[in-house]
Amino acid sequence: MIRTLFLSLLAGVAALPATAQDVRQRLPEDEVIYFVLPDRFENGDRANDRGGLTGDRLVTGYDPTAKGFYHGGDLKGLTARLPYIKALGATAIWVGPIFRNKPVQGGPGQESAGYHGYWVTDFTRVDPHLGTDADFKTLVDTAHAMGMKVYMDIIANHTADVIQYRECVGKTECVYRSRADYPYAASGKNRGFAGDGVQTTENFAKLTDPSFAYTPFVPVGERSVKVPAWLNDVMLYHNRGDTTYRNESSTMGDFVGLDDLMTENPRVVAGMIDIFGGWIDRFGIDGFRIDTARHVNPEFWQAFVPAIQARAAARGIPNFHIFGEVSRHSVDSGSLAQHTVVDRFPAVLDFAFREAVVQTVAGTMGTDAFETLFAGDPLYAKGFDTARQLPTFTGNHDDGRFAMVVRKAFPQASDAEILSRVMLSNAMLLSLRGVPTIYSGDEQGFVGDGNDQDAREDMFASQVASYNDNKLVGTTATTAKTNFTPGHPLYRQIAALAKLRTSTPALTRGRQLLRAREEKAGLLAISRFDPTSGGEVLLAFNTSDAPITRNVQIDTASIRFRALAGECGSVTETGAIRLTLPAFGYAVCAAETDK
Numbered sequence: 001m002i003r004t005l006f007l008s009l010l011a012g013v014a015a016l017p018a019t020a021q022d023v024r025q026r027l028p029e030d031e032v033i034y035f036v037l038p039d040r041f042e043n044g045d046r047a048n049d050r051g052g053l054t055g056d057r058l059v060t061g062y063d064p065t066a067k068g069f070y071h072g073g074d075l076k077g078l079t080a081r082l083p084y085i086k087a088l089g090a091t092a093i094w095v096g097p098i099f100r101n102k103p104v105q106g107g108p109g110q111e112s113a114g115y116h117g118y119w120v121t122d123f124t125r126v127d128p129h130l131g132t133d134a135d136f137k138t139l140v141d142t143a144h145a146m147g148m149k150v151y152m153d154i155i156a157n158h159t160a161d162v163i164q165y166r167e168c169v170g171k172t173e174c175v176y177r178s179r180a181d182y183p184y185a186a187s188g189k190n191r192g193f194a195g196d197g198v199q200t201t202e203n204f205a206k207l208t209d210p211s212f213a214y215t216p217f218v219p220v221g222e223r224s225v226k227v228p229a230w231l232n233d234v235m236l237y238h239n240r241g242d243t244t245y246r247n248e249s250s251t252m253g254d255f256v257g258l259d260d261l262m263t264e265n266p267r268v269v270a271g272m273i274d275i276f277g278g279w280i281d282r283f284g285i286d287g288f289r290i291d292t293a294r295h296v297n298p299e300f301w302q303a304f305v306p307a308i309q310a311r312a313a314a315r316g317i318p319n320f321h322i323f324g325e326v327s328r329h330s331v332d333s334g335s336l337a338q339h340t341v342v343d344r345f346p347a348v349l350d351f352a353f354r355e356a357v358v359q360t361v362a363g364t365m366g367t368d369a370f371e372t373l374f375a376g377d378p379l380y381a382k383g384f385d386t387a388r389q390l391p392t393f394t395g396n397h398d399d400g401r402f403a404m405v406v407r408k409a410f411p412q413a414s415d416a417e418i419l420s421r422v423m424l425s426n427a428m429l430l431s432l433r434g435v436p437t438i439y440s441g442d443e444q445g446f447v448g449d450g451n452d453q454d455a456r457e458d459m460f461a462s463q464v465a466s467y468n469d470n471k472l473v474g475t476t477a478t479t480a481k482t483n484f485t486p487g488h489p490l491y492r493q494i495a496a497l498a499k500l501r502t503s504t505p506a507l508t509r510g511r512q513l514l515r516a517r518e519e520k521a522g523l524l525a526i527s528r529f530d531p532t533s534g535g536e537v538l539l540a541f542n543t544s545d546a547p548i549t550r551n552v553q554i555d556t557a558s559i560r561f562r563a564l565a566g567e568c569g570s571v572t573e574t575g576a577i578r579l580t581l582p583a584f585g586y587a588v589c590a591a592e593t594d595k
Contacts, residue, residue: 020144020145020284021316022147023144023147023148023149023286024149024286024316024317024318024319025318025319026091026149026319027319027389027508027509028287028319028321028346028347028389028435029388029389029434029435029508029509030091030502030508030509031091031092031149031321031435032089032090032091032092032430032435032436032438032498032501032502033090033091033092033093033094033151033391033435033436033437033438034085034088034090034092034093034094034437034438034440035093035094035096035393035396035397035437035438035439035440036078036093036094036095036096036440037073037096037115037116037117037397037440037456038073038074038075038077038078038095038096038098038117038130039070039071039072039073039074039096039115039116039117039129039130040071040073040115040440040456040457040458040459041073041077041078041081041440041458041459041460042073042074042077042078042080042081042459042460042484043071043072043073043074043077043460044074044075044076044077044078044079044080044131045074045076045077045131046072048074048128048129048130048131049062049064049070049072049129050062050070050129051070051103051127051128051129052128053103053128057069057104057113058104058111059103059104060103061103061104061113061114061115061129062113062129063113064462064463064464065463065464065465066464067453067454067456067464067466067467068111068112068113068115068453069112069113069115070103070113070115070129071115071458071462071463071464072460073130073458073459073460074129074130074131074135075098075126075130075131075132075135075136075138075139076131076135076138077460078093078095078139079135079138079139079142081459081484082139082142082143082146082148083146084484084486085148086146086147086148087486087495088438088443088491088494088495088498089494089495089496089497089498089499089501089502090148090438090498091147091148091149091502092148092149092150092151092286092287092321093143093148093149093150093151094151094153094287094289094437095139095150095151095152095153096116096117096153096397097116097117097118097120097152097153097154097155097291098117098126098127098130098136098152098153099117099120099122099123099124099125099126099127099155100120100121100122100125100126100127100128100227101114101117101118101119101120101121101127101129101160102114102119102120102121102160102161102162102225103129105119105160105161105257107172112453114127114160115129116397116456117153118155118258118291119159119160119161119258120155120159120160121159121160121162121225121226121227122226122227123227123228123231123275123276124227124228124275124278125227133282136283137282137283140283140284140285144284149286149287149321150283150285150286150287151285151286151287151288151289151321152279152285152287152288152289153288153289153291154276154279154288154289154290154291155290155291155292156261156263156272156276156290156296156300156304157255157260157261157263157291157292157293157295157296158254158255158258158259158260158261158292159226159231159258159259159261160225160226160258160259161254161257161258161259162218162219162222162225162226162259163216163217163218163234163237163239163259164216164217164218164219165214165215165216165217165239165241166214166215166216166217167214167215168214168241173242174214174241174242174254174257175241175242176240176241176242176243176244176249176252176253177213177214177240177241178240178248178249179195179196179240179248179252182212182213182240183212184196184207184212185212186212189209189211189212190206190207190208190209190212191206192206193206193207194206196262196264196265197264199264199265199266199299200266201266201267204264204265204266204267207235207265208235210234210235210237210239211239212239213239213240213241214239214240214241216234216237216239217234218232218234228271228274228275230267230271231271235262236261236262236265236267236268237259237260237261237262238252238253238254238260238261238262240252240253240254240260241253241254242254242256242257243255243260243295245295250294250295251263251295251296251297255292255295260295263296263297263300264297264299264300268300269300269303269304272300272304273303273304273307273308273311276288276308277307277308277311280308280311280312280315280317280320281311281315284315284316284317285317286317286319286320286321287320287321287322287323288308288320288321288322288323289323289324289325289349289391290322290323290324290325290345291325292325293324293325293326293339293343293345293348294324294325294326294327294339298342298343298344301324301343301344301345302343302344305322305343305344305345305346306344308320308322309322309346321346321347321389321435322345322346322347323345323346323347323348323349323389323390323391324339324343324345324347324348324349325348325349326339326345326348326349326351327349327351327398327399328351328352329351329355330351330352330355331352331355331356331359331369331372331373332352332372332376333350333352333373333376333377333379333380334376334379336348336350336351336352336376336390337376337379337380337381338379340380340381340382340386341379341380341381344381346386346389347386347389347390347391347435348390349390349391349393349437350390350391350392350393350434352373352376353373353390353392353393353432353434354392354393354394354395354399355369355373356369356370356372356373357394357402357425357428357429358394358402358405360521360524360543361406361421361424361425361428361543361584362402362405362406362409362410362421362425363409364521365521366517366518366519366520366521366522367517367518367521367522367523367524367541367543368517368518368519370514370517370524370526371514371517374387374433374512374514377433384433384511384512387433387434388433388434388509389434389435390433390434390435391434391435391436391437392429392432392433392434392435392436392437393429393436393437393438393439394425394426394428394429394442395439395442395455396437396439396455397439397452397455397456398451398452398455399451399455400448400450400451400454400455401439401441401442401446401447401448401455402422402425402442403418403422403442403445403446403447403448403473404447404448404449404450404455406418406421406422407447415473417545417584418473419445419473419474419489419490420583420584420585421584422445422473422474422490423489423490423493423584424541424542424543424584424585424586426490426493426494426497427493427497427541427565427586427588428541428586430494430497430498430500430501430507431497431500431501431507431528431539431588432512432526432539433512433528436498436501438494440459441457441459441483442490443488443490443491443494444459444472444475444477444483444484444485444488444490444491445472445473445474445475445477445488445490446470446472446473446479446483447470447471447472447473448470449466449470454466457470457479458479459482459483459484460482461479461480461481461482462479462480464479467479468480473490474488474489474490475488475489496565497565500564500565500588504537504564504590505530505531505532506528506529506530506531506535506536506537507528507537509531510528510529510530510531510537511528511529511531512526512527512528513526513527513528513529514526515527515538515552515553515554516550516552516553520544521543521544521545522542522543522544522548523540523541523542523548523550523552523581524540524541524543525538525539525540525541525550525552525579526538526539527539527554527555529555534557535590535591535593536554536555536557536558536590536591537564537588537589537590537591538552538554538558538561538568538577538587538588538589538590538591539586539587539588539589540552540566540579540581540586540587540589541581541585541586542581542582542583542584542585542586543584544583544584545583545584546583547580547581547582547583547585548580548581549578549579549580549581550578550579551572551574551576551577551578551579552576552577552578552579553575553576554571554575554576554577554591555591556575557591557593557594558571558577558591558592558593559571559591559592559593559594560591560592561577561589561590561591561592562589562590562592563587563588563589564588564589564590565586565587565588566581566585566586566587566588566589567580567587568587568589577589
């Protein structure tokens with residue numbers, strides 16, 4: 001069936017006009033992003049399930065019954081399901097890493113596979129488990145023809161775990177060794193090297209001995225496994241042991257044992273620009289989500305980002321969207337904003353937004369959490385212009401699904417209440433500032449059991465018992481069957497709100513003004529304004545479990561409102577709007593003026 005769907009889709013696309021240039025004229029804030037891990041989305045070609053490898057799961061990485069192994073999803077399957085994604089209202093697809101990965105890593109009894117894409121050995125080719133370079137080109141070209149952008153998930157911080165340390169052989173961890181305790185020039189080594197703060201080719205040419213902290217080595221069978229070939233040089237890695245995610249080790253330690261690149265070295269900077277610039281040249285992609293961005297020194301990004309933007313512009317892609325993953329769990333956005341100022345990222349994933357929604361809709365905090373969140377917008381490099389381009393989200397493949405957080409926070413809540421809370425979060429996501437990002441499966445009521453592997457369910461029929469025993473939101477279905485149901489209430493809601501967002505300039509590019517918030521669960525009201533006409537669109541949300549009626553201040557030019565979603569009250573004689581919202585309800589109200 002998938003092959004038939006795939007062929008019919010291609011036949012239809014062949015008759016469509018080329019729209020890639022039209023797509024590229026859209027600004028990043030004009031998009032609604034749909035995030036997919038290809039291995040967990042759709043299996044379009046069962047011949048590549050084992051990646052061309054022969055053997056058991058510890059060789060091929062393929063075991064569809066285990067949550068930590070490949071399940072068979074691929075690029076052909078994703079391409080075949082593009083109509084489903086487009087009908088949801090998504091205008092851009094963020095595709096999880098597709099580079100060739102080390103199939104299996106981990107010690108005895110701790111093995112898992114690189115199905116997620118973050119254990120790269122070859123940065124230049126598609127992983128055979130997911131298909132071929134030609135399959136990726138077909139995906140990008142088809143998406144463009146359908147009016148959708150394609151963003152790649154990339155990694156510059158680390159490679160797969162290949163380098164070993166003689167002092168750590170047989171141990172379960174390798175303690176981080178700092179520059180103070182284990183300097184580069186220890187015991188007369190690397191004479192003349194002025195330290196990694198002097199980031200010139202001439203200085204790093206004097207760094208010739210990699211055994212300053214540990215004695216690194218590469219097992220015989222893996223000495224040339226990395227591509228491009230320069231990645232096989234152990235001198236281009238920090239080799240200081242496992243990160244503690246704090247202080248110096250945050251940018252120099254091995255991230256869960258993965259080989260941490262010495263991104264201070266100009267050779268690494270130039271090499272990564274060449275690698276990822278090559279994907280832009282070859283496939284004409286539209287943006288990068290950058291993994292583990294805060295675990296790389298700022299100087300790297302200060303060179304990398306403008307070089308990539310220039311590469312994209314030369315390819316005719318003027319609005320190339322770059323956003324870094326700088327995971328922080330606070331409503332205060334200052335720690336996120338610093339990466340747009342110091343690292344000079346155009347945008348970062350908005351973890352602060354997610355935290356505000358979690359604390360209020362999946363918690364009991366007051367809606368003044370959003371006042372704290374949006375008060376931080378001026379801290380970003382270009383203020384609100386940057387904040388408007390931050391991809392916002394409520395759940396993802398690392399932190400877990402929003403529905404899971406709601407279920408754990410309110411274990412006694414009815415199914416109807418859980419659905420209402422999730423719908424409220426979707427309304428916030430798709431109307432407030434930022435670039436709304438939907439994690440695949442959320443529109444089908446997926447819940448998950450936690451984060452990481454427990455939040456990476458299959459959209460096609462799953463064989464994982466711990467996925468299939470979950471009670472989904474808004475449906476009696478389970479993950480044991482294929483879940484691409486346009487009739488699901490969450491799918492219908494997201495599709496309606498996404499259409500409303502992309503057709504309403506106030507919701508994509510409009511400035512934002514806080515109208516009302518409370519120090520308890522209750523009303524949040526925000527006005528957004530059309531960037532051309534100045535027309536007001538009022539957003540109102542009720543995070544409490546009881547109906548509320550409130551007067552909300554509005555623009556003096558707004559004389560009446562029509563409902564775009566929910567129900568909108570009338571304007572009072574005193575020039576306010578009187579709103580009544582049900583428990584966990586929301587409304588989107590467009591003003592009319594006498595002009």
